[in-house]
Amino acid sequence: MNKFYALPLNSVIIMMVFAILVWAKLEQVANKNKKFEKWWRCVNIILCICSVFLIIRMTLLGRVSEQRVVELMPFHTFTTMSYNKEASRTLLMNVVLFLPLGLALPYIFKCAKNDRQRWMYCFVTGCCISISVEVLQYCWALGLAETDDVICNSLGCALGIMANVLGREFK
Structure with missing residues (x-):
C-alpha cells in the first residue's frame, strides 16, 4: 500500500485544512491584484496537472498486478467498518486525494x-x-475497483470545488 494511505488521519486532515486556508488567502490576494491574478491562475493550472499526476502515481503506478476484482455495490465499504479498521482511512484518503x-x-x-x-x-x-482510474485498476488487475472509490473521489473533488467557490466569495 502506498505511504500516503499510511499517514495518521489527524495529520492528513490538519495538513489539508492548512493547505486550503493558505490557498484561500492567496485567492483573496489574487482577487485584489490583477498582476498576481495571472500568476495565481498559472499556479493553479500547474497544481491541477500535479494533482492528476499524483492521482495516477497513488492509484496506478508502483502497484503489483494481483487479481482482477470489482465491487459495484455503492457504500459497500461502509458496511465493512465494524470489522475492517482500515475502511474509514481508505474512504477518507480517497476524498483527500481528489480535493x-x-x-x-x-x-x-x-x-x-x-x-x-x-x-x-x-x-x-x-x-x-x-x-x-477504477477502470484501469480493473483492466490491469491492480487491486479492487470499487464504486465507493468513485463516490469518495467525486466527493473530494466536489469539496475542493466548494472550497474554491468560498475562496472566491470572500474578497
Whole structure:
C-alpha cells in the first residue's frame, strides 16, 4: 500500500485544512491584484496537472498486478467498518486525494459561460478521472475497483470545488 494511505488521519486532515486556508488567502490576494491574478491562475493550472499526476502515481503506478476484482455495490465499504479498521482511512484518503484537483480545476475551465457551468465541468471531469482510474485498476488487475472509490473521489473533488467557490466569495 502506498505511504500516503499510511499517514495518521489527524495529520492528513490538519495538513489539508492548512493547505486550503493558505490557498484561500492567496485567492483573496489574487482577487485584489490583477498582476498576481495571472500568476495565481498559472499556479493553479500547474497544481491541477500535479494533482492528476499524483492521482495516477497513488492509484496506478508502483502497484503489483494481483487479481482482477470489482465491487459495484455503492457504500459497500461502509458496511465493512465494524470489522475492517482500515475502511474509514481508505474512504477518507480517497476524498483527500481528489480535493486538490477540485480546488484547481476551475482555473482550467475559464471558457465556461458562467460559474455554475464551470463547476459542473469541474465535477464531471473529476468523476471521469476517478472512473478512468477504477477502470484501469480493473483492466490491469491492480487491486479492487470499487464504486465507493468513485463516490469518495467525486466527493473530494466536489469539496475542493466548494472550497474554491468560498475562496472566491470572500474578497
